[in-house]
Ligand SMILES: Nc1nc2c(ncn2[C@@H]2O[C@H](COP(=O)(O)OP(=O)(O)OP(=O)(O)O)[C@@H](O)[C@H]2O)c(=O)[nH]1
C-alpha cells in the first residue's frame with residue numbers, strides 16, 4: 001500500500017485486503033474509491049483499484065449467471081470462453097448470421113431468407129492480433145423484447161453478458177427505424193450503450209441521514225433536488241459523492257445498480273442492395289442529429305466487403321490493450337495478455353505470476369510506450385496496446 005494515502009482510504013484498503021468474500025471486497029473497494037483523496041502520487045494505485053473493482057464485479061456477475069443456469073437448467077447464455085465476448089444483435093433478417101459467418105470465416109450459422117432463422121445463440125470466434133474474441137449472434141430484437149416478446153428477456157440477458165455490442169442494421173430497409181427500435185428495447189432493458197457510467201458513488205450507511213458531497217457537479221436544481229430524489233427512491237441514510245458533471249438522468253442511473261453499460265458499434269449490412277447508399281447516408285445523418293456517438297461501418301457480407309479489419313475496430317471498443325511477453329530466448333508470445341487501458345507493468349506481471357512480482361528486478365519494453373527498443377522500466381510504467389514486455393526477476 002502506498003504510504004501517501006489519506007488515513008480513511010488506507011483503512012478501507014486494508015479492509016479490502018482482509019475481506020473474505022467478493023461482496024466484501026467490492027464494498028471496501030467502492031468505499032476506498034469514495035474516500036480516497038486524489039493526487040498525482042496515488043494515480044496508479046487508483047487505477048489499479050478501479051481495475052480490481054471491475055474484475056470483481058465481472059466475477060460476481062459470472063457467479064450469478066452460473067447460479068441462474070443451474071436453477072433453470074437452461075444453458076441459453078453462452079459462457080465466456082475467450083478473451084472477450086462480442087454480441088451481435090439486430091432486428092429480424094438484418095443479416096446477423098451472414099456477418100457472423102463472414103467474420104469467423106465459417107458456415108456455422110444458418111442463413112435464411114425467412115425471418116427468425118436464429119432462435120438460439122450462434123457462436124463463432126475470431127482473433128484480433130492474437131486476442132481471441134468470441135462472437136455470439138443473439139436472436140432478433142423485436143418490438144416488445146424488453147417485455148419478453150420472442151424470448152426477449154433471454155436476448156437482453158445475453159446482451160448484458162457480453163463485453164461489446166455489434167448492432168447489425170440492414171441497409172436494404174430503413175436503418176433508422178431498426179436502430180430506434182433496438183435502442184428503445186435496450187433502454188427499457190436497462191442497457192446503456194457508449195455511455196460512461198456516472199461518476200457518482202452512493203454509500204449506504206447505518207445512520208447520519210443524507211449527506212451530499214460536491215453537489216456543484218449536479219446539473220439539476222441544487223442539493224435539495226438531490227435529496228428529494230434520494231428520499232423518493234427510499235434512501236434515508238446515505239453518503240453521495242459526485243466526481244464529475246452529472247445530469248438528473250445520469251444521477252437516476254447511478255442509483256440503479258442493475259444498469260449495464262456497454263460499448264457498441266454499428267455494422268451496416270447488405271451494402272450491395274438497392275437503395276443502400278441512400279439509407280446509409282440517412283443513418284449517418286440521424287446519428288449526427290441525435291448526437292449519438294456510435295461508429296458505423298458499412299459492409300456487404302455477400303461481396304465480402306468491409307469485413308477485413310472489422311475485428312480490429314471491435315477490439316478497439318473493448319478498452320483493452322494487448323501485451324505480448326518475451327521470454328529469455330527473445331521469443332515473443334503469439335497470444336497477448338489483455339489488460340485495461342492505462343494498465344501499468346505491475347498489472348501485467350500480476351497476471352503472469354505473482355511470484356515474479358515478488359522477486360521483480362526490472363522489465364524491458366518494446367513498442368509504443370518504450371522510448372527506445374528494450375527500454376528498462378519499473379513497475380509503475382504505463383503500457384500501451386501492442387507493447388512487448390520481458391520481465392527480469
Ligand atoms: N444482398 C445481400 N443480402 C444479404 C447480405 N447478408 C445477408 N443477406 C440476406 O439477408 C437474409 C437474412 O440473412 P441472415 O444472415 O440470416 O440474417 P439474420 O439477421 O441472421 O436473420 P434471422 O436470424 O432470421 O433474424 C438472407 O436472405 C441473406 O441472404 C448481403 O450482404 N447482401
Ligand SMILES: [Mg+2]
Nearest residue numbers: 096097117118
Ligand atoms: Mg440469424
